[in-house]
Amino acid sequence: MERPEAAARLIIICGLPGSGKTTLAKALESKLHAVRLCPDEWLDALSINLRREDLRGKIEALQWKLAQDLLALGATVIIEWGTWARSERDALRLGARELGAAVELHYVSAPAEILFERLQRRGRESPPVKREDLSRWMDIFQAPAPEETALFDEHQLPDEVCGRAG
Ligand SMILES: Nc1ncnc2c1ncn2[C@@H]1O[C@H](COP(=O)(O)OP(=O)(O)OP(=O)(O)O)[C@@H](O)[C@H]1O
Ligand SMILES: [Mg+2]
Numbered sequence: 151m152e153r154p155e156a157a158a159r160l161i162i163i164c165g166l167p168g169s170g171k172t173t174l175a176k177a178l179e180s181k182l183h184a185v186r187l188c189p190d191e192w193l194d195a196l197s198i199n200l201r202r203e204d205l206r207g208k209i210e211a212l213q214w215k216l217a218q219d220l221l222a223l224g225a226t227v228i229i230e231w232g233t234w235a236r237s238e239r240d241a242l243r244l245g246a247r248e249l250g251a252a253v254e255l256h257y258v259s260a261p262a263e264i265l266f267e268r269l270q271r272r273g274r275e276s277p278p279v280k281r282e283d284l285s286r287w288m289d290i291f292q293a294p295a296p297e298e299t300a301l302f303d304e305h306q307l308p309d310e311v312c313g314r315a316g
Contacts, residue, residue, distance in 0.1 A: 157224045158249060158252070159182075159184075159227070159252045159254065160221060160229065160243075161175075161184065161253075162229050163230040164234075164239060164255060165260065166265055166288065167275075167287070167304070168260070169258040169265060170258045171187060174256060177190065177312030178256075178312055181307055183226065184227060185227050185229040186227075186230065187227065189209045189210055189213065189231055192208060192212075201276075206314065213229065213231075217246075218245065218246075219312065227286050232293060234287075236298060239255065239298070242302060253303055254303055254306070257294050258309075262288055269284075272277055273310060
């Protein structure tokens, strides 16, 4: 019998707010029959403000526990938390590999002006994201460098297949 972990795959979608993580994650979810874990949706379902970073952290911890259980069962799991720090992505990659899962990293990005314009148009955050918030976040965000990207498995589906310009 095929070992369940043979098909297990973790897909990490990394990027700043407005970069298109959820858009890409939803496309991959349907094409790959994956389970998508999005903290914003859980915060919304619990009527919690999206800017409550303390509770977001707790929800991410719950989602990571669930992700590991699903990977152990051989599922494809999509995590779209943002994962701004290389250390966060390292922890997810190593944890998933310990379970015998393949791990993909998808990085989505756009210039600050475009991110800001998208966030304004979406109008979801309260209080709204300010232009200076975005500049500060861009300074903090650790974009994956080629030596990090090389540590991950090949993408099963290129992002372009999901209708993204790239
Ligand atoms: N490639 C793209 N080109 C143009 N618009 C896009 C693209 N990707 C996403 N968008 C639009 O930008 C907005 C933000 O996208 P999305 O919600 O997917 O970003 P996100 O990274 O999940 O943001 P957050 O971190 O705030 O959840 C949405 O209105 C979406 O329709
Ligand atoms: Mg999102």
